Amino acid sequence: xxxxxxxxxxxxxxxxxxxxxxxxxxxxxxxxxxxxxxxxxxxxxxxxxxxxxxxxxxxxxxxxxxxxxxxxxxxxxxxxxxxxxxxxxxxxxxxxxxxxxxxxxxxxxxxxxxxxxxxxxxxxxxxxxxxxxxxxxxxxxxxxxxxxxxxxxxxxxxxxxxxxxxxxxxxxxxxxxxxxxxxxxxxxxxxxxxxxxxxxxxxxxxxxxxxxxxxxxxxxxxxxxxxxxxxxxxxxxxxxxxxxxxxxxxxxxxxxxxxxxxxxxxx
Amino acid sequence: xxxxxxxxxxxxxxxxxxxxxxxxxxxxxxxxxxxxxxxxxxxxxxxxxxxxxxxxxxxxxxxxxxxxxxxxxxxxxxxxxxxxxxxxxxxxxxxxxxxxxxxxxxxxxxxxxxxxxxxxxxxxxxxxxxxxxxxxxxxxxxxxxxxxxxxxxxxxxxxxxxxxxxxxxxxxxxxxxxxxxxxxxxxxxxxxxxxxxxxxxxxxxxxxxxxxxxxxxxxxxxxxxxxxxxxxxxxxxxxxxxxxxxxxxxxxxxxxxxxxxxxxxxxxxxxxxxxxxxxxxxxxxxxxxxxxxxxxxxxxxxxxxxxxxxxxxxxxxxxxxxxxxxxxxxxxxxxxxxxxxxxxxxxxxxxxxxxxxxxxxxxxxxxxxx
Numbered sequence: 001x002x003x004x005x006x007x008x009x010x011x012x013x014x015x016x017x018x019x020x021x022x023x024x025x026x027x028x029x030x031x032x033x034x035x036x037x038x039x040x041x042x043x044x045x046x047x048x049x050x051x052x053x054x055x056x057x058x059x060x061x062x063x064x065x066x067x068x069x070x071x072x073x074x075x076x077x078x079x080x081x082x083x084x085x086x087x088x089x090x091x092x093x094x095x096x097x098x099x100x101x102x103x104x105x106x107x108x109x110x111x112x113x114x115x116x117x118x119x120x121x122x123x124x125x126x127x128x129x130x131x132x133x134x135x136x137x138x139x140x141x142x143x144x145x146x147x148x149x150x151x152x153x154x155x156x157x158x159x160x161x162x163x164x165x166x167x168x169x170x171x172x173x174x175x176x177x178x179x180x181x182x183x184x185x186x187x188x189x190x191x192x193x194x195x196x197x198x199x200x201x202x203x204x205x206x207x208x209x210x211x212x213x214x215x216x217x218x219x220x221x222x223x224x225x226x227x228x229x230x231x232x233x234x235x236x237x238x239x240x241x242x243x244x245x246x247x248x249x250x251x252x253x254x255x256x257x258x259x260x261x262x263x264x265x266x267x
Numbered sequence: 268x269x270x271x272x273x274x275x276x277x278x279x280x281x282x283x284x285x286x287x288x289x290x291x292x293x294x295x296x297x298x299x300x301x302x303x304x305x306x307x308x309x310x311x312x313x314x315x316x317x318x319x320x321x322x323x324x325x326x327x328x329x330x331x332x333x334x335x336x337x338x339x340x341x342x343x344x345x346x347x348x349x350x351x352x353x354x355x356x357x358x359x360x361x362x363x364x365x366x367x368x369x370x371x372x373x374x375x376x377x378x379x380x381x382x383x384x385x386x387x388x389x390x391x392x393x394x395x396x397x398x399x400x401x402x403x404x405x406x407x408x409x410x411x412x413x414x415x416x417x418x419x420x421x422x423x424x425x426x427x428x429x430x431x432x433x434x435x436x437x438x439x440x441x442x443x444x445x446x447x448x449x450x451x452x453x454x455x456x457x458x459x460x461x462x463x464x465x466x467x468x469x470x471x472x473x474x475x476x477x478x479x480x481x482x483x484x485x486x487x488x489x490x491x492x493x494x495x496x497x498x499x500x501x502x503x504x505x506x507x508x509x510x511x512x513x514x515x516x517x518x519x520x521x522x523x524x525x526x527x528x529x530x531x532x533x534x535x536x537x538x539x540x541x542x543x544x545x546x547x548x549x550x551x552x553x554x555x556x557x558x559x560x561x562x563x564x565x566x567x568x569x570x571x572x573x574x575x576x577x578x579x580x581x582x583x584x585x586x587x588x589x590x591x592x593x594x595x596x597x598x599x600x601x602x603x604x605x606x607x608x609x610x611x612x613x614x615x616x617x618x619x620x621x622x623x624x625x626x627x628x629x630x631x632x633x634x635x636x637x
Contacts, residue, residue, distance in 0.1 A: 171323050172356035174343040176370035176421065186369075190360045 026250065032243035037236075045244035054228070054245070061224040065207035068146045069154075072203050073196065075147065076154035080195075083155070084162045093159060100152040108216045111145050112136065115217075137219030145217045146207060154199040161195025162188075197260040205253050225249055272296040272335075273424060273457055274320060279329035281315050281481075289315045291481040292329070297425070302451045302458045304468040307478035308504070313461045316478075317427050320459065322346050334424070348425040349418035353433060355410045357402045363389070363413055364398040370421040388420035391450070408439045415450070425457045432467065444470055465505045469493060477501050485618055493546075497621045498612055502544045507575075509547065509586055513611075515539045521611060524582055528559065532611040534627050542612045547575070547589040549608035558601015562586050564594045578602070 036044045048054060083092050099107070113119050115135040122132045135141050165188065173183040189196075209226035220227070225245055232242030274297035282288040290312045297303055305313040318324045319331060322343030331338055338346060349370070357366050367388055371381045389395055392412035397405070405413065411431060418426050428447075432440045448471050451458045462468055468475050469489040476486045477500075485497040496502035502510055513523030518533035523543055535541065555561055562578035565585075569575075576588040578600070586602060594600060613621075 166354070166356065168352050168354055168356040169358060171321075171343070172350070172352060172358070173369070174323070175321055175348075175350045176417070177344045177373045178369075179344055182373060187358060191358075 029243045029246045029250070032239050033247050035240040037238045037240060045240045048241060049244055049248060057223055057225060057228055058248070060222070061208050061226070064143070064146075064210075064222060064224060065204050067143055068150060068207045069200050069204040071143065071147045072150050072154040073200065076151055076199065077158055077196070079151075080155045080158040080162055083159055089163075093155075096155055097152050100149075104149060105212065107149060108145065108213060111141070111148075111217060115141050136217065137221055139218070139222065142213060142218035142222050146210060146213055149213075150203040150207065153202045157195040157198040157202070158192060159195075161192040165191055201257060201260055204256060208252065209249055271299045273299045273333065274459075275332040275335075276316075276319075277330040277332070279319065279326045279331060281312070281319065281324070282327045288327075288481050290319075290326075293481070293483055294329075295476065295483060295486065297457060297459065299424075299457055300455050301473040302448065302460065302471060304460045304462060304472040304475045305478060306462055306465060306468040306475050306504075307484075308463055311478040312481040313463075313478050314429055317350070317429055317459065317461050320346075320425070321348055321350050321427055347423050348427055349421050349423040350427040350429065351411075351414045351418050351431045353430045355414040355431075357410055357413055357417070359402050361402070362398070363394070363400045363402065363405070366402065366413055367417045367420050369417065374421075384420050385416075388416040391419065391453075392416045392446075407435055408443065411435065411443065415447075419450075419454060419456070423456065425459060428458060428460045430461055430463070432462070433464075440467075447471065469505070477504065479504070483618070485621075495610060495625060496544060496612065497616060497618060499542055502610075502612065507547050507587055507589070509545045509550075511543050511584060513541050513543045515541050515611065519606075521609060524560070524580060524584060526559075528609060529606040530609040530611060531606055532609075534624060535611070535613065540614060542614065544610040544612060545604060545608050547587040548573075549604050550586065550588045550590075551603045552576075552588060552590050552592060552594055553601045553603045555599060555601045558603050560586065560602040562600060562602055564596050564598050564600060567594060567596055569593075 033045055034041055034043065036042045079096070083089050086092050115121055117132065121135055126132055169187055169191070170183055173187045178186065208224070209229070210224055211226035211230045214220060214222045214224055214227045225248070229242045229245050232238045232245070276293055276295050279290055279293050280288050281290040293312070293316070305316055307313050315324065319326055322338070322341060326339060333347065358369065361369070364385055367385045368381050371384060385398070386395075389397065392415050394409065394412050394416065397409070402410065402413070414431065432443050435443060444467060447458070460471065472489055474486060475489055475492050477484045477492060479500050485492055485501045492501065493505055496505060499510055502508045511523045513521055515532070515535040515538065516522050516527060517537060519530055521528055521530045521532070521541070521543060560580060562580045564576060564578050566577045567574055573589045573591050574593050576590060576594050578586045578588060580586060588602065
């Protein structure tokens, strides 16, 4: 009895936190989503979501989040793999993580300088004879900067799963006749898939609702669900529609989580 | 070169940076179809030899031959050897069947043949019916068998076993010793077994290489190595022994603990300083009068099969005796031994010189008309 009581006491802060900052906001969002702009209870927002404008926006959000995740993965996996082979791996890892401690906004502003018309990228292109280009406010700059921001979150879980991999398994695969590529395909990758999955989760889900970068780097040329929510809450004051989009975003996140859910395997 | 030598090391050295070499100028031959054991304390270089044969590491110097062909530059996945690893290294994402089939799938064998071979290999190691089990559902002994099946299914010419029994409990270890030995006889494949357990080595091997500090100290059959250890290290590492300094007075006459004893060694220099070994089981407890040595019993341990009795002579030398009869602690007793029980070791003798000397004995004995 005594034990159970103390255990429940310890649970209180956690339960409070979850109730106030997770469950309550979700319920509030759900509540607002049933009101139209005049404050009348209706399902009009949900109807609106299934119009081409919002479906296109959803699709475009998915597409950009997918590209950002894919490119992050393609860059992060080999990087993480090479990191595990270096002598001072923890130091190298730290160097990769450090930029993620800097505020997102600061990094975005830094890229404004780098990619701007008179920035160093264009100066360089000028020097090598290609000439000045419009880099800022393009799909390229948006994806590039997003990948840059998300990549530490992709590298970390992959690095961890590679570190956990028993090196003798690689010897064993070699011993059984597997070439380097076959060893990667049949042993290393399947055994680090959990790291890849959690990396994809931490990149894809936030990428789906990016809004600041779409404004600063993509110059509002890329409209994602995140941008739409921001616009509805701050500009059009249509909280109902904003909440509806958020509801769908939450549903999509849960779906994505369950699809990439990690099933623990191994000895 | 001999025809049946399947693996040959010629002056192989392995050294990391400027550390002392892990393997120092090692040369040996492995013949086809025998059970070899590389025996030595940890850090003696035995696992390095295995890794060199498997191709997981490269020799700093020297040549390695496989079936007469130099294989220094052949990568591990192209070598005709398979390894059973110390931690088994089974693939945790594959079930038993797929673990065993791994090598065959890489060879792009068709599914019917794979199925036949995998089932055959599993029945060889008594794991019929375990095909669909996950690795985590298998016990240590079963994992061990899967690892062996995964190696033998590829029909390699040599199987390397890196301390494969060290993680098993004692009873299972004994059982697996029999099974491994039996398996090797049935398959007729060369086994190279690495262990630090001298009992295991003596029980299983056709040939033992005793290693220490990156060098092969002695090679030979278990009986040769036990009965005729080349030096103090081998005598001490293999079994229990009483090792004492002595002097060779003449052929068949040796002096130690200030007394002269008849022995069977000959052909050494007169008055040459030597070391002698007497195995504890060759010492027999007897009366003070009958004993060649007079000692006082210091302590006694019951080991199940025998008593392990520690005695001291009046010069303070310890004498270890294995006897089925108990002694009384504090008693003065006599120790008797046959001349054959004394094994004489020359100081700093190389294996070649040692072998030559042993051969000379046999010739000598023939000359005596024995």
